[in-house]
Amino acid sequence: MAKVESVSGGTVTSPSGFSAGATYAGIKKRGKGVLDLGIIYSSEPCTVAAVFTTNRIKSAAVVVNQRTLAKGGTVSAVVANSGCANSSTGEQGIDDAIETTRAAAKSLGIEPEEVLVASTGVIGVPLPMAAIYKGINQVALTADGGHDFERAIMTTDTSPKEVALRVSDSKTRFTIGGVAKGSGMIHPNMATMLVFLTTDAAVSPGFLLDSLRKSVAVSFNMISVDGDTSPSDTVVVLANGKGRNEPIGHGSPLADIFQKALERVCVYLAKAIARDGEGATRLIEVTVKGAATLDEARRAARTIVSSNLVKAAVYGRDPNWGRVTAALGRSEIDLVENKLDVTMAGIPVLEGGRPVAFEREVAVKALGKDTVPIVVDLHLGREKATAWGCDLTEQYVVINSAYTT
Amino acid sequence: MAKVESVSGGTVTSPSGFSAGATYAGIKKRGKGVLDLGIIYSSEPCTVAAVFTTNRIKSAAVVVNQRTLAKGGTVSAVVANSGCANSSTGEQGIDDAIETTRAAAKSLGIEPEEVLVASTGVIGVPLPMAAIYKGINQVALTADGGHDFERAIMTTDTSPKEVALRVSDSKTRFTIGGVAKGSGMIHPNMATMLVFLTTDAAVSPGFLLDSLRKSVAVSFNMISVDGDTSPSDTVVVLANGKGRNEPIGHGSPLADIFQKALERVCVYLAKAIARDGEGATRLIEVTVKGAATLDEARRAARTIVSSNLVKAAVYGRDPNWGRVTAALGRSEIDLVENKLDVTMAGIPVLEGGRPVAFEREVAVKALGKDTVPIVVDLHLGREKATAWGCDLTEQYVVINSAYTT
Numbered sequence: 001m002a003k004v005e006s007v008s009g010g011t012v013t014s015p016s017g018f019s020a021g022a023t024y025a026g027i028k029k030r031g032k033g034v035l036d037l038g039i040i041y042s043s044e045p046c047t048v049a050a051v052f053t054t055n056r057i058k059s060a061a062v063v064v065n066q067r068t069l070a071k072g073g074t075v076s077a078v079v080a081n082s083g084c085a086n087s088s089t090g091e092q093g094i095d096d097a098i099e100t101t102r103a104a105a106k107s108l109g110i111e112p113e114e115v116l117v118a119s120t121g122v123i124g125v126p127l128p129m130a131a132i133y134k135g136i137n138q139v140a141l142t143a144d145g146g147h148d149f150e151r152a153i154m155t156t157d158t159s160p161k162e163v164a165l166r167v168s169d170s171k172t173r174f175t176i177g178g179v180a181k182g183s184g185m186i187h188p189n190m191a192t193m194l195v196f197l198t199t200d201a202a203v204s205p206g207f208l209l210d211s212l213r214k215s216v217a218v219s220f221n222m223i224s225v226d227g228d229t230s231p232s233d234t235v236v237v238l239a240n241g242k243g244r245n246e247p248i249g250h251g252s253p254l255a256d257i258f259q260k261a262l263e264r265v266c267v268y269l270a271k272a273i274a275r276d277g278e279g280a281t282r283l284i285e286v287t288v289k290g291a292a293t294l295d296e297a298r299r300a301a302r303t304i305v306s307s308n309l310v311k312a313a314v315y316g317r318d319p320n321w322g323r324v325t326a327a328l329g330r331s332e333i334d335l336v337e338n339k340l341d342v343t344m345a346g347i348p349v350l351e352g353g354r355p356v357a358f359e360r361e362v363a364v365k366a367l368g369k370d371t372v373p374i375v376v377d378l379h380l381g382r383e384k385a386t387a388w389g390c391d392l393t394e395q396y397v398v399i400n401s402a403y404t405t
Numbered sequence: 406m407a408k409v410e411s412v413s414g415g416t417v418t419s420p421s422g423f424s425a426g427a428t429y430a431g432i433k434k435r436g437k438g439v440l441d442l443g444i445i446y447s448s449e450p451c452t453v454a455a456v457f458t459t460n461r462i463k464s465a466a467v468v469v470n471q472r473t474l475a476k477g478g479t480v481s482a483v484v485a486n487s488g489c490a491n492s493s494t495g496e497q498g499i500d501d502a503i504e505t506t507r508a509a510a511k512s513l514g515i516e517p518e519e520v521l522v523a524s525t526g527v528i529g530v531p532l533p534m535a536a537i538y539k540g541i542n543q544v545a546l547t548a549d550g551g552h553d554f555e556r557a558i559m560t561t562d563t564s565p566k567e568v569a570l571r572v573s574d575s576k577t578r579f580t581i582g583g584v585a586k587g588s589g590m591i592h593p594n595m596a597t598m599l600v601f602l603t604t605d606a607a608v609s610p611g612f613l614l615d616s617l618r619k620s621v622a623v624s625f626n627m628i629s630v631d632g633d634t635s636p637s638d639t640v641v642v643l644a645n646g647k648g649r650n651e652p653i654g655h656g657s658p659l660a661d662i663f664q665k666a667l668e669r670v671c672v673y674l675a676k677a678i679a680r681d682g683e684g685a686t687r688l689i690e691v692t693v694k695g696a697a698t699l700d701e702a703r704r705a706a707r708t709i710v711s712s713n714l715v716k717a718a719v720y721g722r723d724p725n726w727g728r729v730t731a732a733l734g735r736s737e738i739d740l741v742e743n744k745l746d747v748t749m750a751g752i753p754v755l756e757g758g759r760p761v762a763f764e765r766e767v768a769v770k771a772l773g774k775d776t777v778p779i780v781v782d783l784h785l786g787r788e789k790a791t792a793w794g795c796d797l798t799e800q801y802v803v804i805n806s807a808y809t810t
Contacts, residue, residue, distance in 0.1 A: 057734035057742050088730065090743065090759055123727035124760035230731060308713070309805060316806030322528035325493065326635060329462035337462050338495065354495055355529035392806075394799040400714060401721030401797075 002169040002257050004264070007177075010164020011146030015175040015200035017043045017242035020145035022152035025135025027083030027121070027128055037081045037135035038145075038152035040196060041108060045074035046238035048116075049209035051216050053233035060086045060093035060127075061117045062232060064101065072205075073113055075238060078196055079104045079136065080118040080153050081127075082181075085192065087231045088124040096127040103136050118234055120155060120181065120192040150179040153194055156399065157182045161272040165261050167201075167245075172254065174201035174243030176261050180269040182225070182276045192230035193220065195269060200243035201258060207249045211259045212237050219266035222298065222387040224306040225277035237262070274388035279395030283371045284314050285388055288328075292381040296333040301387035303331035304374065311392035314372050319363035321349040324374060339379040345372050407574040407662050409669070412582070415569020416551030420580040420605035422448045422647035425550035427557035430540025432488035432526070432533055442486045442540035443550075443557035445601060446513060450479035451643035453521070454614035456621050458638035465491045465498035465532075466522045467637060469506070477610075478518055480643060483601055484509045484541065485523040485558050486532075487586075490597065492636045493529045501532040508541050523639055525560060525586065525597040555584040558599055561804065562587045566677040570666050572606075572650075577659065579606035579648030581666050585674040587630070587681045597635035598625065600674060605648035606663060612654045616664050617642050624671035627703065627792040629711040630682035642667070676793050683804045685795030688776045689719050693733075697786040701738040706792035708736035709779065716797035719777050724768035726754040729779060744784040750777050 007014050022038035024030070050069060052062045068075075079100055086093045101115040108115075119127065150160045164177035176199040181192070203211070216235055241247075248254045275283040286305040291297035304310055307327035313320040321342050328335065342350035345366035347358050366372075372391075412419050427443035429435070455474060457467045473480075484505055491498045506520040513520075524532065555565045569582035581604040586597070608616075621640055646652075653659045680688040691710040696702035709715055712732035718725040726747050733740065747755035750771035752763050777796075 055731065055734035056738070056740050057730055088727070088742070088755070088758060088760060123730075124755075231734060308801075312802055312805035315802065318806065322493065325462055325528075326460065329460035329636060333461070335461050337493070350493070350529075353493065355493065392802055394802045396713075397717055397720065397797055397799045397802060400717035401723065 002167050002172055004165055004167050004257070004261055007164035007166050007175060010177055011162040012040055012149060012177045012179050012196055012198045013144055013146035014164035014177040015198045015243065017200055017240045018198045019141040019143055020149040021139040021141045022145070022148035023135050023138040025081065025138065026131040027081055035148060035152035036083045037132065037139065038149035039104065039136070039139045039141065040078040040149055040198065041141050042076050042238060042240040044240040044242055045076050045114065046240045047203055047205050047208055048075040048236065048238055049205065049212045050234065050236040051212060053231055055231050057088070057231045059119060059232040060089055060097040061119045062234060063094060064097040065116050065234070068113055068116060071113060075116055076110045076114040077104055077108055078116045078118065078236065080194065081132065082120050082153050082155050084119055084121040084125055084127050085123050085232055086119040086127045089126050092126055096129055099129060100127070100132055103133050107136050116236060118194050118232065120153065120194055120232055146177065146179060153181045155181060156278055157276055159276055161269050163265055163268045165265055167257055167261050172245045174199060174245045176265050178265045178269050180273055182273040192232040193273060194232070195220065195235040197237035197265060199237065199239045200241065201239055201245050202241035202247040203239040203258065204247065204249035207255065208237060208239055211262050214259060215263040215266040218263060219270035222302065222385065223270045223274040224302060224387070224389045225274065271388050274390055277390035278399045279393040280390030281393060282314060282391045283388060284311065284374065284390060285371060285386060286374045287384065287386045288376045288378065289384040290378040290380055291383040292334050294383045294385065297383045297385035300328055300331045300333045300376065301385045303327050304376070305387040305389035308392055311389065314367060315391035315393050317364045317367040319344050319347065319349055319358065319360070319367060324376065325350065328376060334380060335378055336380065341377040341379070343375045345369065407572050407577055409570055409572050409662070409666055412569035412571050412580060415582055416567040417445055417554060417582045417584050417601055417603045418549055418551035419569035419582040420603050420648065422605055422645045423603045424546040424548055425554040426544040426546045427550065427553035428540050428543040430486065430543065431536040432486055440553060440557035441488045442537070442544065443554035444509065444541070444544045444546065445483045445554055445603065446546050447481050447643060447645040449645040449647055450481050450519065451645045452608055452610050452613055453480040453641065453643055454610065454617045455639065455641040456617060458636055460636050462493070462636045464524060464637040465494055465502040466524045467639060468499060469502040470521050473518055473521060476518060480521055481515045481519040482509055482513055483521045483523065483641065485599065486537065486540070487525050487558050487560050489524055489526040489530055489532050490528050490637055491524040491532045494531050497531055501534055504534060505537055508538050512541050521641060523599050523637070525558065525599055525637055551582065551584060558586045560586060561683055562681055564681055566674050566681070568670055568673045570670055572662055572666050577650045579604060579650045581670050583670045583674050585678055587678040597637040598678060599637070600625065600640040602642035602670060604642065604644045605646065606644055606650050607646035607648070607652040608644040608663065609652065609654035612660065613642060613644055616667050619664060620668040620671040623668060624675035627707065627790065628675045628679040629707060629792070629794045630679065679793035679795055682795035684798040684800030686798060687719060687796045689716065689779065689794045689796065690776060690791060691779045692789065692791045693781045693783065694789040695783040695785055696788040697739050699788045699790065702788045702790035705733055705736045705738045705781065706790045708732050709781070710792040710794035713797055716794065719772060720796035720798050722769045722772040724749050724752065724754055724763065724765070724772060729781065730755065733781060739785060740783055741785065746782040746784070748780045750774065
């Protein structure tokens with residue numbers, strides 16, 4: 001059985017053959033140590049898979065990437081900038097995104113179709129192309145440049161989100177790395193979810209896409225900071241085959257272990273995003289089990305973790321299960337009230353649909369911990385899902401309203 | 406053509422034949438002028454129609470009222486209390502709600518099946534029946550008791566919500582009155598939407614229900630304070646026929662004017678609830694027009710008015726149209742980005758999907774007014790809908806998290 005271990009200081013450049021770098025191109029306001037443009041590069045062409053925002057309004061980068069991926073070729077680089085989302089910018093925006101792929105291709109000696117782009121920042125403002133050109137030519141790619149790349153895409157994030165896992169046995173050794181930036185406000189101070197995943201495993205394109213979709217379903221699709229999706233949301237995985245493994249496809253011996261490892265990387269990054277939601281002080285982890293269908297379990301968990309009232313209660317360390325059941329009740333799932341069990345921070349608060357007496361001080365203390373688990377058992381079936389979010393604080397309102405006042 | 410005029414100081418006792426009253430029964434914490442139990446009574450049996458919460462977890466009052474209405478008889482009274490929601494209270498809760506109808510029926514000399522009940526307040530705590538009995542016997546019914554009734558159902562509301570309209574011409578004279586309590590947190594300090602409407606018009610039961618449903622669709626179903634529905638949400642209309650009008654049914658000459666008047670009463674109360682959302686400083690009025698279908702117009706308007714980011718932007722007087730289009734984009738409606746027009750507080754901010762230059766100071770000033778209209782034109786069809794909500798403030802978080810901290 002292959003061993004899966006976390007790589008100390010792991011990031012997108014942990015897998016073999018990947019380098020990265022970042023620079024201050026002049027898109028964001030200047031400040032000490034500010035980076036606003038980064039590149040990930042693979043020395044070998046990569047199999048690629050991606051999922052993009054479901055928002056009907058898509059940024060230029062998303063539109064251009066979708067066209068690139070539709071051609072079905074390999075990808076060797078990603079160029080990402082913060083400070084400008086290049087969204088609601090019309091045909092000019094599309095042209096600028098294509099021009100960015102050309103400039104990066106020229107600098108890296110590859111084809112424009114091998115370059116993906118990502119932009120996060122102010123909506124409705126054209127990409128400052130002079131800065132983009134300058135930045136692309138300034139970036140120095142290094143074997144541990146993933147950390148700088150991550151810093152170049154951060155916006156309202158308060159901490160970097162990076163991870164890598166290594167899978168190995170006598171015949172196998174590959175690594176999966178990832179970086180992410182978090183979500184919150186969309187404009188003016190940016191925010192969007194961008195996730196870049198790299199691996200040196202050899203993986204078939206079809207399997208890579210399925211594996212990414214499955215992983216996203218249990219990770220990035222199960223987090224909520226404020227319920228708003230951005231026109232730029234993007235998750236990309238690049239696989240360059242520089243590691244040592246039997247090629248992975250549907251049904252191959254390593255398929256399961258690759259899937260599990262990718263899922264772990266995604267869940268790690270998703271939780272990091274949720275914990276670092278704007279103004280957040282705590283991670284909320286809602287598990288709904290005993291559901292009749294997986295879809296219902298997911299919907300119920302997401303509805304509870306997204307409820308402003310639940311989020312405010314966790315902030316106030318209030319064992320207020322009435323808000324949990326109210327959110328559950330409006331999630332449009334099957335439920336039988338007198339079968340419901342609920343625990344908050346490990347404390348049973350509802351059993352068989354009826355309140356359980358508990359020591360308030362004990363509950364308040366438990367709800368004060370960094371991570372607050374809420375578990376709902378519907379006792380109707382065997383399906384189960386977990387969703388992550390953060391508490392709602394005055395600071396969230398301050399961050400998102402303090403633009404002009 | 407009949408004249409429709411607003412009744413000065415109008416409330417549920419404005420229509421003929423209705424009296425009401427309220428008392429301090431001892432359910433809420435005692436305080437100066439606190440009322441916690443109220444009764445509306447009609448001297449004539451009323452045709453009745455109601456809509457209840459869509460939450461899968463329903464309070465005992467909702468369950469008992471639904472049974473009562475299923476029998477199809479007339480109704481003569483409503484007993485409502487604040488301070489205890491009688492929700493998540495199992496069979497005991499049902500028994501207590503039925504016992505309340507019996508006590509009120511006995512006190513009023515009518516049948517228990519002629520009494521509707523409503524409770525708002527803490528979830529998971531049994532109704533204090535001794536206080537309920539005492540309160541019912543204490544209430545004195547008067548011809549202008551609607552104002553006291555309204556005060557007895559208020560919880561976190563900061564102002565009463567009452568209105569009445571009179572419809573008259575040479576042969577017709579009837580009045581529609583209404584009171585409402587607002588929504589916000591569910592437990593512990595209550596909140597739930599309760600709306601009681603009365604009229605002395607003679608109206609057929611089928612028409613009354615259709616007319617109520619149509620009115621609710623454009624009023625109470627188009628407001629959002631925080632997206633959470635309560636197990637107790639209830640809208641009831643009682644029609645006692647004591648006014649002067651040709652009986653109103655489907656297709657009768659007065660059908661339209663009754664429908665319009667009921668709608669106006671409901672929209673007035675719905676806007677009052679939205680404006681008085683917890684912590685709110687402003688009313689947000691989102692109109693989506695040019696939609697392909699009415700359902701899409703409604704969905705889009707509701708999604709925008711419910712967005713935390715839009716709500717926080719309005720609080721901050723931030724003409725941040727990127728948040729409006731981001732919410733629109735995730736509302737799962739048809740849209741064509743380069744057809745989109747958006748105005749905020751009357752100022753064009755997006756035309757044909759592209760940003761419009763505007764004077765920031767002018768926009769900030771306009772967004773500081775009591776009511777902030779946001780208009781989206783999709784330019785795809787002829788359907789239109791308006792939704793109302795309130796801004797998101799630090800005070801909302803304080804109110805909803807300050808229970809134990």
